[in-house]
Amino acid sequence: PLDLNNIQGDILVGIPKKTQTYFFFAIQDTTLFRTALLALIPFIKTAAQAQADQKSIADHKLKGLTTLIPMTGTQIAFSNAGLTKLGITGVATPGVADPNSDPFLEGQFKDSKNIGDAGTGPGRDFVPAWDPAFGNANIHGVIFIGGSDHLTVDAELAKTKLILGLSVKEVIQIRGDTRPKDQSGHEHFGFLDGISNPTIIGFNDKNAPPGPKPVDRSVLLTGQPSTSNPGPAPVLVDGSFLAFRYLFQLVPEFNQFLKQNPINGDSELLGARMVGRWKSGAPIDVTPTQDNPDIGKDPQRNNNFFYSGELAKGDQTRCPYSAHTRKTNPRADFTEHGLADQLNQRRIMRRGIQFGPEVTTEEANNNRSINGRGLLFVCYQSDLTKGFQFIQKTWANNPGFLNTAVDSNLKPIQPGLDSIIGQNADQARGVVGTDPANPDGSLTIPRFIVPQGGEYFFSPSISALKNVIAH
Ligand code: N7H
Structure with a gap:
């Protein structure tokens, strides 16, 4: 024990x-x-x-x-x-x-x-x-x-x-x-x-x-x-x-980007498809077109999703491969392709906390960060090359993941970087699949997370x- x-x-x-x-x-x-x-x-x-x-x-x-x-x-x-x-x-x-x-x-x-x-x-x-x-x-x-x-x-x-x-x-x-x-x-x-x-x-x-x-x-x-x-x-x-x-987060800049790039007029939908969840926590695999705060706060329902079935065969209509939660824990994209053991080795225990003040009116009005804020990210694992380092480098920063390397029967796709944490030095990141009506379409997303140590x-x-x- x-x-x-x-x-x-x-x-x-x-x-x-x-x-x-x-x-x-x-x-x-x-x-x-x-x-x-x-x-x-x-x-x-x-x-x-x-x-x-x-x-x-x-x-x-x-x-x-x-x-x-x-x-x-x-x-x-x-x-x-x-x-x-x-x-x-x-x-x-x-x-x-x-x-x-x-x-x-x-x-x-x-x-x-x-x-x-x-x-x-x-x-x-x-x-x-x-x-x-x-x-x-x-x-x-x-x-x-x-x-x-x-x-x-x-x-x-x-x-x-x-x-x-x-x-x-x-x-x-x-x-x-x-x-x-x-x-x-x-x-x-x-x-x-x-x-x-x-x-x-x-x-x-x-x-x-x-x-x-x-x-x-x-x-x-x-x-x-x-x-x-x-x-x-x-x-x-x-x-x-x-x-x-x-990790510093450029919050007013992120909010402005959502406002300027709505999907079907819906800025919240873009945010949800970048993260894989709505702000309430409700998974987009469960509720793909609108937020559902009851699901978001219900532990019996807010983690009960797997990107399974058609989704695991290359479909991105409910959730893009580039969404942060799908990139960092691809669930059925692995388990339905005989890779459950590999997936389990990549799990990490996250224990971070936020830092910095709320966005001020001045920052919100000018769409520019003045104060430093973000996440003091902490995660635990028995092996950094299988946990944090692997997830950041080989999954989040890799435009080719998840692809036919995992299953040659998948439709060839190039998902781009993780919409949230993908890092390409200080450059913007190319991301595919944010628009459900145009799953092959790409979007260039500026860097909103700035690592400072x-x-x-x-x-x-x-x-x-x-x-x-x-x-
Ligand atoms: Fe992420 N975010 O607000 O977008 N993350 N993360 N993360 N993250 C998760 O499911 C976020 C970071 C993972 O099992 C949620 O608990 C932000 C790093 C993993 O489905 C949200 C930052 C790494 C999961 C965020 C950040 C990860 C996860 C959904 C940095 C590893 C679980 C809530 C500022 C390299 C995936 C939840 C699963 C979830 C956000 C960093 C990994 C909302 C803002 C650096 C494994």
Whole structure:
């Protein structure tokens, strides 16, 4: 069984959060740091504790109470630069022979060109156009604290910094906040997010709402014993790789584009066909021509769709291949073509939070962003080359995916990039299929998501923190 007291809470359960502060640090003194880490470990929230927190929030709501229960959850993860500084070896992507092409070992700065970010310079001297805080191997680790409100989280962060003392220095601190009132749970373009995450066999697959098949825990957790590897390295057991992306969203510009390119007079329809869901969360595969907020908020119906039947045979009338949800989880496009195992390996657990203020009247009137806002994207997987890196590079940024390479019987198509997250440096992206009446027609979509940094981290188990890293 899963050891829920050993796994950090965010990976399989999720730290309940209205706000979350990310404290990115560089280790100054390894001896001081190990001592501080030992003192910090009891405050790191486990999966079992996160479950208890979620239950108390659910019980509170059942009683009809709308007040927030003050709570926080602290998590920690390390980059390869951090583990190297601490003399820890053995955390790497299995099967990647060349350390210069292991995303974890080389770090996200070196991988940025590969995943489509803008920047300058040739080959391995490429410098991404990022916030300089995310410079090459600049960041050794991140402590992030999610919780109910700023006051409670700030107090927990102050306590954490006292424990850390002079062992680390801050590289950058970023605060994320869910959006206000009825937009809570919606990302900044306005779409309900956090609906589709993988369920795990033997953990939460019973009573799970209808949706994609549950996956093996080894898709998300490293160091799971198997017949071929009965005794995985202690540092890897119950850990997970965490991909962090600092993604700015150009919201007034996105809204203007929808206004200028309606489908059949309907701007909301264009947005829905770019995402794969309406703003309410209702899937366009279920309700292709108009939003249905009742479906959007109903867990029994909002993830129960598969792009199956005619759709999986190359049809784009209900949902284009370029839609964000179809590009990043092609469901029946794989399962109806004998590729269910391949699809399951690509599932990621998304745990991001929004940052930045609401669009101001001035920004809306001028269709131009003045303030920075977007998504502090976080996802977990046991292998970055199968999860985040693969989805971004080989699916979202690849104009040929999904195509006849998956099934030679499919009608040949060239879907273009993922309408939302597809990255082609700073260039506009060509996308096919947004207009259901003209499925072969293409649309040029400017870049509305601007990556400003990121790093690949490893999120160790409590036992690995105690017995290996702080040792
Ligand atoms: Fe995406 N968006 O608002 O358009 N995402 N995403 N994402 N995303 C999803 O189903 C969004 C990003 C995935 O199982 C929804 O939970 C934005 C990256 C995956 O059907 C919405 C950004 C990557 C899924 C958004 C962003 C992914 C998913 C629908 C950046 C990976 C589940 C809600 C600012 C490389 C697909 C839901 C499935 C869903 C949006 C980033 C991946 C609304 C704005 C970088 C796997």
